[in-house]
Amino acid sequence: MSFPAYQVTITMDTDTVADLTQSGYALFAFLAVQCSDQAGKPLVWQRTEQYSATTVVSVAWEFEAYTSAWPAAEPVVAGFSVPLVPGDLLKVTGERSGIGTVSDQGNPGQICFLNSTDTAFGCGISQPGVSEFAPVCLLPLHGSNAQIVVPVPKILLLFSTSPDAAGTQVNATGGPAGPGLLVDMSAGPTYAVTYDIDQGWGWDGATWGQAVPPFADLVPLLVEPSPHAAVQALRLAHGAALRRTDEAWGGGHPAPSPAPA
Numbered sequence: 553m554s555f556p557a558y559q560v561t562i563t564m565d566t567d568t569v570a571d572l573t574q575s576g577y578a579l580f581a582f583l584a585v586q587c588s589d590q591a592g593k594p595l596v597w598q599r600t601e602q603y604s605a606t607t608v609v610s611v612a613w614e615f616e617a618y619t620s621a622w623p624a625a626e627p628v629v630a631g632f633s634v635p636l637v638p639g640d641l642l643k644v645t646g647e648r649s650g651i652g653t654v655s656d657q658g659n660p661g662q663i664c665f666l667n668s669t670d671t672a673f674g675c676g677i678s679q680p681g682v683s684e685f686a687p688v689c690l691l692p693l694h695g696s697n698a699q700i701v702v703p704v705p706k707i708l709l710l711f712s713t714s715p716d717a718a719g720t721q722v723n724a725t726g727g728p729a730g731p732g733l734l735v736d737m738s739a740g741p742t743y744a745v746t747y748d749i750d751q752g753w754g755w756d757g758a759t760w761g762q763a764v765p766p767f768a769d770l771v772p773l774l775v776e777p778s779p780h781a782a783v784q785a786l787r788l789a790h791g792a793a794l795r796r797t798d799e800a801w802g803g804g805h806p807a808p809s810p811a812p813a
Contacts, residue, residue, distance in 0.1 A: 558611040558737040560707060560745050562603070568749045569605055577711045579603045580728045582770065583611065583679060583688040586778040590701060590792060592691045594774035595628055596728070598681050611707060611737065612680045614737050617642040617663055619650035620674035627649075627719030628687050633678060638663055640705065643722035644693065647671050659784050661699045670695040679702050686718050690777065693745045700787035702778060705737040708764065711747065724769045732764035734773055 560649030564572075579720075581598040598609070615637065618630035632651045634642065641658035644650055647669045658664035675693040678685040691699050720727075733753040735743055739760040746754040747813045755761035764773065 556576055557613060557741065558705065558707070559659060559742050560611075560709065560735055560737075561742070562605075562607045562609065562610045562709070563609075563744070563746045564602070564605055564748070566605060568647065568747065569603070571749045572603070573601075575657060575690065576713050577601075578713070579607065579778070580710050580714070582708040582722070582774050584704040584708070585677065585689045586702035586776045587691060587700065588778050590692050592689060592775045593721045593723065594689055594771060595687050595722065596678070596716050596718050597679070597686055597688045597718065600682055601716050602683045602690070607765075609707070609709065610756055611705075613703075613705075614680055615655070615663060615703065616678040616685045617676055618676060619644060619648060619652070619665075619688075619693065620676075620690070621650075622650060622672040622674045622692060624690055624721070626675040627717050628674065628676075628690050630678065630687060633685065636663065641666060642675075642780065644673060644675075645669065659700065661702065662784070664718055664784075664788060665693050665699040666700075667693045667695055667697055675699055677703065679703075681718060690721060700778070700784055700788075704776060706734060706769065706774075708732050708734045709745075709753075710764070711749075717732075722770050722774070724771050727770050730764050730766040730768060732768070732770075734762040734764055736760040736762070738757060744752065755779055 578599050578601050581599050581719050616633045618633035620631050636654045641664040644652040644667045650673045672694045672789045676689040678687045710729035710730045714728035731752050
């Protein structure tokens with residue numbers, strides 16, 4: 553199966569590159585998602601000091617679902633991960649390990665998680681980073697509960713001297729300082745932007761770009777609310793609970809259908 557890929561080309565003059573390098577700036581990249589859980593956090597997806605006058609940041613539209621310990625380590629480390637596509641469901645079956653199996657029983661366009669154990673885990677999706685798949689978000693996946701993540705084709709770029717590594721959680725009051733540029737990649741596959749250490753980001757005023765000021769709260773930009781996903785996650789968890797009840801009865805009593813929302 554082929555996946556659409558996106559590219560953002562950053563152009564800088566040599567003075568800016570020299571100043572950034574001398575001060576120890578790194579280029580940070582974040583990817584956006586939708587979810588319904590207010591505890592969901594974006595993670596640093598990429599951090600690199602390998603940039604030059606022309607730097608290309610690529611986004612492959614490929615995904616892994618992962619689980620981690622909960623509370624999660626800092627930075628987040630995936631204990632278990634598996635490839636999947638939107639529409640798939642990762643059912644967690646490992647009480648201690650967080651391992652699970654993938655099926656196509658999720659909701660169209662969504663990456664779904666169902667925890668069939670009584671243990672809480674962290675969960676989220678990963679996408680290809682600098683050298684391997686790297687987590688882009690973190691959500692709690694409590695026992696007997698479900699979560700839904702919808703990938704969003706948006707990337708946030710910024711230069712910062714922050715030491716935050718890939719996988720670091722971003723909170724409302726913490727994270728690499730900007731200024732940044734949020735690129736809505738739904739307009740096409742390729743984008744050209746500029747960066748000047750004194751003048752900031754440039755994108756010719758195109759509607760797909762949004763300036764992000766220094767010290768802005770990055771969480772609402774990268775974790776968009778999705779009330780519809782909340783209802784669907786509840787249905788996933790409710791359906792699993794009904795099936796367990798039916799199994800406890802020996803399968804002789806069919807479980808009732810979930811009540812309509």
